[in-house]
Amino acid sequence: MAFRNTPDSFGLITRVLHWAMALLVLTMLALGLRISDMEPGLSNLWLYGLHKTLGFGVLTLIVLRLGWHLISPVPKPIGPPGLAQLAARAGHILFYVLLIAIPISGWAGSSATGIDVMIADRWVVQPIAEVSEAGEAFWFSVHEVLTKILIGLIIVHMLAALKRELAGDGTLRRMIRGRV
Incomplete structure (x- = not known):
């Protein structure tokens, strides 16, 4: 089992990163949707x-x-070059942009509240936005819009992977097993 990618296969590290991120992002989305409907209080602050x-x-x-x-x-992608490969490449780039921009916008929105932003209730991270109600509203709006785009992109990504698998091209198998 190769740890690194080859021209024709995904290595173990890429596959573990992919599936760990998928699980983490889906967990984050579920949690984010849950807390977006809550009024912050002592019982749910955690x-x-x-x-x-x-x-x-x-x-x-x-x-x-x-x-x-x-x-x-x-x-390299499976199949002939064309619009589908171009769309897949654009989708992957958008994933990377969103998975950087969404946490940063959440961090900025949290910073703008004036409340310490903490990791694991232990480490305080530096604020990246000035404390302001307008900044808080702006950054959390950006966070929400980008998250909705991410949800749509995930749905398209999953449907495209399923379509390709049903067509028998091996793309999904390659991300699971490393090779076709």
């Missing part, structure tokens, strides 16, 4: 802290994944 901690986890993993792809480039 959920907000958990969301922030996991958000920093997403940000860390996406930076690691980008670094890993510099060391171990992804395999």
Whole structure:
């Protein structure tokens, strides 16, 4: 079992990063949707802290994944070049942009509240936005819009992977097993 990618297969590290991020992002979305309907209070404040901690986890993993792809480039796409490959490439780039921008906008919105932003209820991180109600509203609006775009992109990504698998091209198998 290869740790690195080859021109035709995904290595173990890429696959673990992919599926760990998928699980973490889906967990974050579920948690984010849950807390967006809550009024913050002492009994549920820990959920907000958990969301922030996991958000920093997403940000860390996406930076690691980008670094890993510099060391171990992804395999070439399956199938002939064309519009589908171009759309898939654009979708993957959008994933990277969103998975960086969403945690940063949440961090900025949390910073603008004036309340310490903490990881695991233990480490305070530097604020990245001035304390202001207008800044808080702006950054959390950006966070919400980008998250809705991410949800749509995830749905399209999953449907495209399923379509390709049903067509028998092996793309999904390659992300699960590493090779077709």
